[in-house]
Every structure is written in structure tokens, then in C-alpha cells.
Amino acid sequence: ISFSMLFLRLFPSLVPLTFSLILPHSSPQPLLLILLLFFLSLQSSLEEGPVDTHTMTVRVGKFGSMGIKPMGSGMSKLEALFSHPLYNMPTPPIHEDDWLLKRDCSEKTDACCMILYDIGDDSAHWNRSSDSHPPWLRFHLGISRWQLYPHLDPNMAPLAQQLSTHRIVSAVQKSGGTQLKLVMSFPNYGQAILKPMKQERDEETNFNLYYFSDFERHNAEIAAFHLDRVLGYRRIPPAVGRLVDVVTEIKDITTDHKLARTFFTSPVNNVCFYGQCSYYCSTEHAVCGRPQNLEASLAMMLPDTSLATRRSWRSPWKRSYSRSKLAVWEKDPDYCDTVKKTPPYNKGTRLVDLIDMTILDFLMGNMDRHHYETFEKFGNNTFLLHLDNGRAFGRHSTDEPSILTPLEQCCRIRRSTLLHLRLLSLPQYRLSDVMRDSLSHDPLFSVAPLLSELHLSALDRRLVTVLQTVSRCQERQRSRHGEGDDDVIYDDVTDYKTLVKHRFTKNKKKIDIK
Secondary structure, three states: OHHHHHHHHHOHHHHHHHHOOOOOOOOHHHHHHHHHHHHHHHHHHHHOOOOOOOOHHHHHOOOOOOOOOOOOOOOOHHHHHHHOHHHOOOOOOOOHHHEOOOOOOOOOOOHHHHHHHHOOOOOOOOOOOOOOOOHHHHHHHOOEOOOOOOOOOOOHHHHHHHHHHOOOOEEEEOOOOOOOOEEEEOOOOOEEEEEEOOOOOOOOOOOOOOHHHOOOOHHHHHHHHHHHHHOOOOOOOOEEEEEEEOHHHHHOOOOOHHHHOOOEEOOOOOEEEOOOOOOOOOHHHOEEOOOOEEEEEEEEOOOOOOOOOEEEEEOOOOOOOOOOOOOHHHHOOOHHHHHHOOOOOOOOOHHHHHHHHHHHHHHHOOOOOOEEEEEHHHOOOOOOEOOOOOOOOOOOOOOOHHHHHHHHHHOOEEHHHHHHHHHHOOHHHOHHHHHHHHHOOOHHHHOOOOOOHHHHHHHHHHHHHHHHHHHHHHHHHHHHHOOOOOOOEEOOOOOHHHHHHHHHHHHHOOOOOO
């Protein structure tokens, strides 16, 4: 009974689910026993065996619950998810070489340290957690070999506040890329990439457009950051919505003369501009305020390449970007066999890292993943940066199965990724509900939800497809080699039962594992 009471304290969000299983006047002991058995069965469903694809669509539902907080719980669904043991697994200590940027500023000649002195911190030594550093610098200093920021990072709130409210002192067009985006600078030397609103929330991408001709959407950048965090990846830089004054925060302060020449006033007195780029930079596709306020996403910029060089990698599953030609992987079902023999995919985690990115792209319908980047300092033993997600969330009515081709062909996935996906398929952690909750914290939510209910519903539907694909891979593995799924599951998680037992033991001693 004492163990069951501990369960009640640790997992209150599961309590309402069990009340429907028992009679109102049941005695306390059977109630506690049922709660305990329910928890054990939930744990088992996450870690063992293929997914029951026949019942999952019923379990996930079509639109998901509109409620953010589980009944009978003080936590929102997002808080309940982030409190789950799977998101709080013990991590090994990070060694000095595993940090992207240097910490010791005893030598002022180091480039990163020179920036610190420029912004007014004249201490000889400093560390990543110093409250005196601006949020953007704390973000940069927190980047490690394994992720861009830690789980439940306390710096996320002040960083979001800076992106959404701090005064903008400079706005210039960013070079490169196919569509309009600006580099916005703040008084504390921080910088962010601005992508303006090009499409209404409920609009779908025109079905006659090719994927390489689609608009880049501001809300897609924001939603991609939230989805990446919900999946436990933490490989997309923080992105926040903001209402920008086109006149005072762009036109009046820009030093970019080419950008300045493109401003005009529309027939209904809205202030517009279009900049210079490969696609949609013309008066016919201008970005306009209402009359001056413009919705936009602001994504935190990564450290300058002079401080942290990044390497760009061509995706093996890059599309042809042609109206008539197919890529090799679209014609060869055994294409992954070749990829598995090719560096850097022939060893380490690079292949399952790419599968992680594939799953993210499929969930949000992003067909535009032609390259990815890594930090050069860490070589091949590091995570992939999931950058440029503006063409995601274009269509909710249809799914694009070809995005999942790497998973379908390679049949390889991290155990931790699979556990996260299975958790997000359960009603109490339903992906659409958690995303709705997470996006409600963005400043633009006061204007309108960042994703429509149809897009949220599509997330649940696509999650079922991913899990069905993994299940087919496991079934093929068993038909060829009997029991076991070692060729499908890359085991990056220590025994999950031991982890949960360890968490119970620590909590029993009133030690909270973060």
C-alpha cells in the first residue's frame, strides 16, 4: 500500500483514468492495487513489443481533447509529459571538450571571450549559468555535443522574453536562401532570424505547387521548435512569435539600402516591403503590416561561424528538386543498403540521427530537407541541427509518405525515440494535446492559435503511421530471424524498468532526480 501511495503522489495525472475502471464504493485497497497494475501495464506498453496498429487510431482519436489540463491534476499535459521518467533520465557529466564554446576567459584573445568583454562583463572567469549574461549568450554557452539546450532549461523563459519584447536596433536582409528573411539585432548584441507571415493559419499549400516552390511560414518555424522539444530532441534553436512594427522596427532602422528601396504603401494604407530573393520577392508577393503590425517568427541565431564552424551535409534522401526527374532513392528500394556502407552512416549514431530528423519532418509535412548541419568541433559524434523548417505544416488534409522513406528502407530507430513516440500516442500524453498546450505559451497565441485544429489532428494521424512503419519493420525482422529486434532498435537507453525503479527508490528517500 505504501508503494501504491507513492505512485499516487508521483503520477496524479493517471488517477482519473482508473476511476472509470472501478465501482464508486470500492474499498481503498482494491483501488490502490488497480492503480499499481495500471501503471505497470502502461510501462510495459511503452517498452515491449510492436504497436497494436489496429486499435491505435481509436486510442489517439481524431482531434484530441480540447482541455489542456488532465482532469484531477494540477499539471498541464505538457508539464505531465516533461515530468515523465523518460524525459528525466540521468545523463552522464559533460566534459570540457563536449561544450561548444570555451568557458575559461583568462585569455582575452579568445574570440568568444572578447565578445563577453565587449558587452561589459569584465570578470576574468565566468561560467554558463551566470545570471549576468544576456539570455542569448547563456543559450550559446549551453550548447553541448549532445543538444542545443538541456531539458527544462531555466534560460528558455528569459530568452523567449528577449525575442518577443526587447527593443530591435537593427534589421537587415539575410543573404542566401530562396525567400525573404531578416537578421534582427538587440541592444545586448543578441541576434535573431525573422521570417514574416506569408500565409493565414487555416490556408493549405496549393496542391499545384511543387515542394520547392512553397511559401515559408512563420508559424511553421515556431511550431517546429515546439515539436522538436516535445519529441525530446532539442535540436532546433528557440523560435518565438512577435508582432513587429514594420515602420519603427524595420524601415526606420535598417541600414540595408536594397531592402529600404522595396517599402511601399498599399492601396488600403498598409505598409509593405518585399526585399530581394529568389522566390516571392516582388510587389505581387509583398509582406504587409496591418497597417504596420506584422506577425513574424524570431529564431535565435547560433554562434557565429567564426566561433563555431558548422559543416553542411547533403542528405542521402535529398529530393531531385526537378519537375520531371526522380532521385535515386525513389527508384531503388534497397538504396539504404548503400547508405549504410557509406561514411559517416556506416558507424556511430549518424543513421539513427537522420531517422530522428525524418520522423520530425514527416510529422510536420516538411519535404524540403535537402541538407543538414553539424558543429565541426564535434566531428561525426554529435547531433544534427534541424534548421530551416519554414515549409513545414503546409498541408493537413494529406500526408506525404515519401518523407518516411529512410525509416521504411533502413528499418532502424533509436529505442529512446520509439519510447517517446509510444508515450505520445497514449491518451494522457496525446501529441496534439501536448502541442496545443505548448504553443499556447507563445506570445502570438493571443492573436490566434499557431496551429489549427486540423494541423494538430494531422500530428496524431501521422504519429500512428510512424509507429505502424516501425511495427512492420519489427515483423519483417521476426519473419527473417525469429525473435528479437536488434537490427531495428538501436539501444541507446539503459533498462527502462531499472530507470523507473531507480526513480521510485530515490523519491522514497525524498531525493528528486532532475
